[in-house]
Amino acid sequence: MLARVALGLARDGQSAVPTMTRAMSSVKLPDLPYSYGALEPYISGQIMELHHSKHHATYVANLNKALEQQAEAEHKGDVAKLISLQSAIKFNGGGHVNHDIFWTNLCPHKEWQPPSGDLKALIEAQWKTLDNFTTTFSAQTAAVQGSGWGWLGYNKATHKLEVVTLPNQDPLSVTGLVPLLGIDVWEHAYYLQYKNVRPDYLKAIWNIVNWQNVEQRLAAAKK
Numbered sequence: 764m765l766a767r768v769a770l771g772l773a774r775d776g777q778s779a780v781p782t783m784t785r786a787m788s789s790v791k792l793p794d795l796p797y798s799y800g801a802l803e804p805y806i807s808g809q810i811m812e813l814h815h816s817k818h819h820a821t822y823v824a825n826l827n828k829a830l831e832q833q834a835e836a837e838h839k840g841d842v843a844k845l846i847s848l849q850s851a852i853k854f855n856g857g858g859h860v861n862h863d864i865f866w867t868n869l870c871p872h873k874e875w876q877p878p879s880g881d882l883k884a885l886i887e888a889q890w891k892t893l894d895n896f897t898t899t900f901s902a903q904t905a906a907v908q909g910s911g912w913g914w915l916g917y918n919k920a921t922h923k924l925e926v927v928t929l930p931n932q933d934p935l936s937v938t939g940l941v942p943l944l945g946i947d948v949w950e951h952a953y954y955l956q957y958k959n960v961r962p963d964y965l966k967a968i969w970n971i972v973n974w975q976n977v978e979q980r981l982a983a984a985k986k
Contacts, residue, residue: 790830792823793863801871805967807956815866818951822858822932829855857932861912864945870973878974882943882981885924900926900946901965910949913965915977916940917984941984944977 795815800808829851836844878886878893890896903926904913911930918925918940927938935942946968953964 789827790823790859792820793866795866797869797871802869802971805872805971806869806953810951810953810955813955814947814951815862818949819859819862822855822862826852826855826859853934854932857934860934860936861932861945861947864942865947867976868944868946868973869968869971870976872970874973875971876974878978880978881985882974882978885981889924897969901962901969903928904946904948905962905965907948913946913948914940914942915944917943917981919984922985941980943980943984944972 792815795811798808799811799815802808802811829848833845833848833852836842836848877883883893886893886896890899900913900915907913907928907930909930911928911933912935914927914929914935916925916927916935916938917923924943925940927935927940929935929937935945946965948961948965950959953961957964957967
């Protein structure tokens with residue numbers, strides 16, 4: 764159960780790497796809150812289907828496999844095996860947690876609403892306008908070398924927002940920030956539609972960001 768708790772904590776900005784665990788139920792691939800084609804024309808239905816049903820599903824399958832091996836190694840007292848499994852748990856656990864956030868951070872364009880309330884106030888206090896924020900976020904995220912993520916996180920110590928990029932599937936929890944908004948810039952998230960032009964993908968995705976979900980995450984982080 765500790766591994767499942769750890770994955771849940773990662774969504775709230777705490778450690779995503781489970782410690783030695785006992786038997787646990789399997790991690791599940793979440794359903795999307797919309798159809799595969801609901802984000803068109805900004806993200807194609809083909810990309811969404813492959814991204815969710817193949818890529819995210821693979822992270823879930825590999826995470827469950829690693830967690831089963833971890834439980835077995837703990838039962839046997841095999842410390843060397845436990846240590847060797849941590850990279851697989853971090854990578855696949857991060858892939859699962861990151862995508863779990865990503866899907867809910869998006870919405871069909873017809874449901875799009877601009878930031879409001881505390882989120883709007885923080886964005887305007889730090890970047891003056893939403894356009895300035897999205898420009899900053901897109902520029903930093905487009906510059907990610909290879910595969911990774913762009914994040915908007917909340918710093919509980921400073922009570923400010925921060926834009927951070929991380930490689931591969933590293934979860935934002937490794938920085939101590941609470942994840943509010945994550946944008947996947949692995950090529951599988953955009954290549955079939957945007958080819959190698961990552962900035963075009965980043966420009967388009969702001970049309971389908973679910974700011975209400977981001978606001979809910981901020982409200983939870985401030986409690």
